[in-house]
Amino acid sequence: xxxxxxxxxxxxxxxxxxxxxxxxxxxxxxxxxxxxxxxxxxxxxxxxxxxxxxxxxxxxxxxxxxxxxxxxxxxxxxxxxxxxxxxxxxxxxxxxxxxxxxxxxxxxxxxxxxxxxxxxxxxxxxxxxxxxxxxxxxxxxxxxxxxxxxxxxxxxxxxxxxxxxxxxxxxxxxxxxxxxxxxxxxxxxxxxxxxxxxxxxxxxxxxxxxxxxxxxxxxxxxxxxxxxxxxxxxxxxxxxxxxxxxxxxxxxxxxxxxxxxxxxxxxxxxxxxxxxxxxxxxxxxxxxxxxxx
Amino acid sequence: xxxxxxxxxxxxxxxxxxxxxxxxxxxxxxxxxxxxxxxxxxxxxxxxxxxxxxxxxxxxxxxxxxxxxxxxxxxxxxxxxxxxxxxxxxxxxxxxxxxxxxxxxxxxxxxxxxxxxxxxxxxxxxxxxxxxxxxxxxxxxxxxxxxxxxxxxxxxxxxxxxxxxxxxxxxxxxxxxxxxxxxxxxxxxxxxxxxxxxxxxxxxxxxxxxxxxxxxxxxxxxxxxxxxxxxxxxxxxxxxxxxxxxxxxxxxxxxxxxxxxxxxxxxxxxxxxxxxxxxxxxxxxxxxxxxxxxxxxxxxxxxxxxxxxxxxxxxxxxx
Numbered sequence: 001x002x003x004x005x006x007x008x009x010x011x012x013x014x015x016x017x018x019x020x021x022x023x024x025x026x027x028x029x030x031x032x033x034x035x036x037x038x039x040x041x042x043x044x045x046x047x048x049x050x051x052x053x054x055x056x057x058x059x060x061x062x063x064x065x066x067x068x069x070x071x072x073x074x075x076x077x078x079x080x081x082x083x084x085x086x087x088x089x090x091x092x093x094x095x096x097x098x099x100x101x102x103x104x105x106x107x108x109x110x111x112x113x114x115x116x117x118x119x120x121x122x123x124x125x126x127x128x129x130x131x132x133x134x135x136x137x138x139x140x141x142x143x144x145x146x147x148x149x150x151x152x153x154x155x156x157x158x159x160x161x162x163x164x165x166x167x168x169x170x171x172x173x174x175x176x177x178x179x180x181x182x183x184x185x186x187x188x189x190x191x192x193x194x195x196x197x198x199x200x201x202x203x204x205x206x207x208x209x210x211x212x213x214x215x216x217x218x219x220x221x222x223x224x225x226x227x228x229x230x231x232x233x234x235x236x237x238x239x240x241x242x243x244x245x246x247x248x249x250x251x252x253x254x255x256x257x258x259x260x261x262x263x264x265x266x267x268x269x270x271x272x273x274x275x276x277x278x279x280x281x282x283x284x285x286x287x288x289x290x291x292x293x
Numbered sequence: 294x295x296x297x298x299x300x301x302x303x304x305x306x307x308x309x310x311x312x313x314x315x316x317x318x319x320x321x322x323x324x325x326x327x328x329x330x331x332x333x334x335x336x337x338x339x340x341x342x343x344x345x346x347x348x349x350x351x352x353x354x355x356x357x358x359x360x361x362x363x364x365x366x367x368x369x370x371x372x373x374x375x376x377x378x379x380x381x382x383x384x385x386x387x388x389x390x391x392x393x394x395x396x397x398x399x400x401x402x403x404x405x406x407x408x409x410x411x412x413x414x415x416x417x418x419x420x421x422x423x424x425x426x427x428x429x430x431x432x433x434x435x436x437x438x439x440x441x442x443x444x445x446x447x448x449x450x451x452x453x454x455x456x457x458x459x460x461x462x463x464x465x466x467x468x469x470x471x472x473x474x475x476x477x478x479x480x481x482x483x484x485x486x487x488x489x490x491x492x493x494x495x496x497x498x499x500x501x502x503x504x505x506x507x508x509x510x511x512x513x514x515x516x517x518x519x520x521x522x523x524x525x526x527x528x529x530x531x532x533x534x535x536x537x538x539x540x541x542x543x544x545x546x547x548x549x550x551x552x553x554x555x556x557x558x559x560x561x562x563x564x565x566x567x568x569x570x571x572x573x574x575x576x577x578x579x580x581x582x583x584x585x586x587x588x589x590x591x592x593x594x595x596x597x598x599x600x601x602x603x604x605x606x607x608x609x610x611x612x
Binding site for chain 1: 350418444557558595
């Protein structure tokens with residue numbers, strides 16, 4: 001429905017309003033509230049006082065905060081490309097129709113997405129366990145002393161859990177965007193003598209670009225918010241390998257719920273929001289804008 | 294001699310006909326399923342084997358869960374991780390899961406169902422209406438809605454959760470089901486999906502025709518648009534159901550009273566019991582409870598497969 005330039009069409013709001021109202025209540029108001037409280041500090045003496053940017057100044061000098069940011073940045077740089085490469089490869093394999101039993105492949109690679117983070121971390125935690133887990137059994141059998149929960153490789157172990165959880169989900173997004181390519185295009189291409197590989201390179205990969213933007217932005221946001229897997233693993237890992245400031249989200253959680261520092265946690269959350277949004281927008285806003293003609 | 298030649302020619306022709314018949318049937322099937330490349334339908338054993346490795350990776354944790362839910366606590370810690378224990382304790386474990394601590398697991402299951410029906414159901418409804426509005430009306434503030442919603446997706450969960458918690462605490466909503474339900478009502482991804490889907494599935498001319506016939510906007514929506522949106526609705530509800538059923542972070546901060554816990558928080562509490570002072574390890578119950586937790590979703594995925602895949606395909610991102 002294109003209306004003339006001057007006359008506005010308000011009918012859409014009848015449908016948009018319910019979403020908008022709840023959205024304002026659970027997203028907008030809390031965000032404004034977070035910005036508000038980030039300028040205050042609760043002190044032993046004097047109660048809650050306005051401190052301006054003091055929380056932010058403290059955050060910039062907080063080594064624990066920056067170590068958590070570095071950790072999730074490293075995690076993002078390594079895990080996201082691996083996961084998206086696997087997803088795209090699997091989607092192309094399924095779409096090529098060269099697989100025996102492709103229905104089985106489609107559903108079984110997507111199935112991990114149905115598993116709650118708690119359950120998948122529990123399972124992998126048990127598998128990783130050196131005492132009673134699968135790794136422990138392997139160690140007993142071969143006389144090795146593998147320990148995938150050692151601090152040096154713990155992040156990779158978490159990366160494996162996240163990859164397991166979300167590869168199928170991303171695969172499905174790629175796959176469904178491949179399935180919108182009209183078949184006549186393939187037929188025309190093969191009549192013109194294009195090889196399977198040329199079809200992949202010239203037709204399929206360009207088609208994937210749109211969904212790649214979506215999956216990249218969701219994956220970056222997801223990695224920067226890493227919380228469930230490390231915090232559920234915390235008690236399964238020997239020693240203090242998972243610190244209270246292992247990821248920015250864990251740090252903020254521990255500050256506000258066991259440290260009673262909600263104001264500082266709010267400042268942290270806002271800085272993280274700005275970092276994540278900055279990266280996400282830089283990576284892909286352009287492609288989403290094109291849809292908004 | 295000539296008879297034999299003729300016979301072999303006929304055989305050859307029959308074979309060619311059968312082959313081309315098979316090929317045509319295959320292509321028809323392929324194009325009906327909507328997910329294929331009929332240009333070259335030859336199967337490859339090598340590719341199947343390579344992808345098979347990945348499928349093993351995807352499925353082996355499920356196998357682990359199945360195998361280990363048949364073990365007693367003693368066998369769980371002492372026997373091989375992917376092998377069976379000395380006794381088959383699946384039924385005992387299931388019984389204990391539902392009776393342990395006065396059957397609190399059943400309570401958690403009912404809570405989860407409540408959060409899913411009201412939260413995910415409401416989220417789907419709001420997403421359908423909002424997505425429809427974004428796709429089919431040019432209303433003032435439309436672009437702002439888009440930018441704000443997409444921006445909101447990238448706000449870290451915790452940036453929201455801490456002030457959400459403080460706000461809900463002020464309103465007396467924490468530690469009640471509302472603390473779980475209200476935030477679950479918003480699914481930015483669901484809105485996005487329904488928007489893309491409405492854009493493609495509902496022809497604007499059809500809406501114009503209904504309006505010309507004098508139907509109100511809501512009547513047009515219910516009677517004309519909603520049926521066309523069905524595959525998109527199945528897809529969106531699948532994603533909102535998964536998000537609510539699997540939510541861990543929100544209930545972790547909002548709920549203190551274990552009688553309001555969903556399954557995820559309850560299971561994690563059982564897991565942590567082993568590491569608390571004087572706590573008894575009940576990993577067999579944790580594993581069996583996990584199995585019970587994922588079964589409904591796995592069944593929903595399998596049953597609704599055809600619908601959500603076609604819905605996602607139609608809503609797939611195009612240039």
